[in-house]
Amino acid sequence: MIQLKTLGVFMKNCIAVANLKRICFLAVLAALIFSGCLKKSYTYRNIETETACADKGGYWYNGRCWKGFEDSQLIAEEVDAYVALAMREAGNAIMEINGISYPVVYANAYPLSGREVEIVAVYQTDSQIATIAIQMRIKNLEEGKTSKASAMYIDHDVSKPHDENMEFVVAPGTAQALVISIESLQIAFQGNIPAAPGTEELNFKFKLTDSLTGMGNSNLTVEGTQAHLSGTLGTKTYAQIQSLIANHPEVDTIVFGHINGSINDEVNMHTGRLIREQGYTTKLLSDSDIASGGVDLFCSGVERIVEQGAKIGVHSWCCVENVPAESVPADHPAHQYQLAYFT
Known part of the structure; x- marks a missing residue:
């Protein structure tokens, strides 16, 4: 032992x-392999149209042609x-x-x-x-x-x-x-x-x-008009919320227990969309402890309740070519989905 x-x-x-x-994981892997080759410039200069940007292999966003960005977000x-x-x-x-x-x-x-x-x-x-x-x-x-x-x-x-x-x-x-x-x-x-x-x-x-x-190991149980969610969020969580909506119309509140984050942020944003569209209230109890993607999901509630003593952990996302979010230009396309989610 x-x-x-x-x-x-x-x-x-x-x-x-x-x-x-x-x-x-693949993005992190690429960042680790190529961490010694970081670009000093994020954009192509003197490109003024989306067509010219596409011809260059760039990504057109906010009127600029961005280098090395691949939009993998699920619609x-x-x-x-x-x-x-x-x-x-x-x-x-x-x-x-x-x-x-x-x-x-x-x-x-x-x-x-x-x-x-x-x-x-x-x-x-x-x-x-x-x-x-x-x-x-x-x-x-x-x-x-x-x-x-x-x-x-x-x-x-x-x-x-x-x-x-x-x-x-x-x-x-x-x-x-x-x-x-x-x-x-x-x-x-x-x-x-x-x-x-x-x-x-x-x-x-x-x-x-x-x-x-990307699956996660979240657990969702129903007690009366409340559903209790805990664990690591992921693809499984989206399926659980789908099932909750289909099979438990009496539920109006999702109570968050201990949630250490999400291992599939792309799907987690859509899980939040389901919660918002259904009109659920999200709630933290005095002993709730949520972090990272758990905070993202909690914020999707139409009404959000936080009891005194609850713990909420936040951080910036990672990464663009091994550069953390706070060091990436504010108008970089990598920020777009977080901005859309929270606004």
Whole structure:
């Protein structure tokens, strides 16, 4: 047995996700790879029309031609189909342990540094929820490349809040990663965790996909005229709000509990749109604790109620070419959807 607080850097990012906003893994990956090549200028000079900007490969916004910006925001007409497909794909995700398949209930990828990235996959057996965490070099994230990585088994769901003094069974191991696709984020892993005190030898296989990394693990329960929401927001949350609207017309208020953020900001904005269009009140209790994308979603309520003692955590988003929001020009197109959402 080992105390969680002794695990060190290897697990810090997936455990401290409450302090992070969901940022597109591929965008972060690109930023880390190309961080030494930041552009000093964000716009093309002497381009005065949208047609000329398109010919240059730029993005026309606010009367200027912007370099290196790709608009990947989902539009309202596309989001239902996007969520439905992601839910199906995530529902089929499995973790194979010693030849037995178990459902993956949460997965994500976190940059640890300019050189490494950590992938966590939480899976559920008949008797427990556990985590496989893998740490690999960013330089090995090349399509078609197979590489070695380190692995770790934790007999706990690292995506959920916990007491820092709780003790867990932790066992190190090794893994092999095959990058199937970078564009759609598909990486196949297989590995071995040798037997250790508290756990048997584990041979594992699973595949990380973009659908999994954006899913989140939010929980929504209905009590009378209120729905109680907690967890990490993502694609799953949008589907939960859809179901709430369709099946519980008596609900008029969404109560936010502990929400550490969103791991799919594009979908989270549309979840907020559903809440606003339905006319829901959003509410924080005295022991509510929300941060990042949780604050975005709370703000979508037509009426917003905050009891004294509630905790609200905010921060700027990240990033454009490894540059945080506060350092990006105020009229940059990367700001447009946040501005539209809050105005």
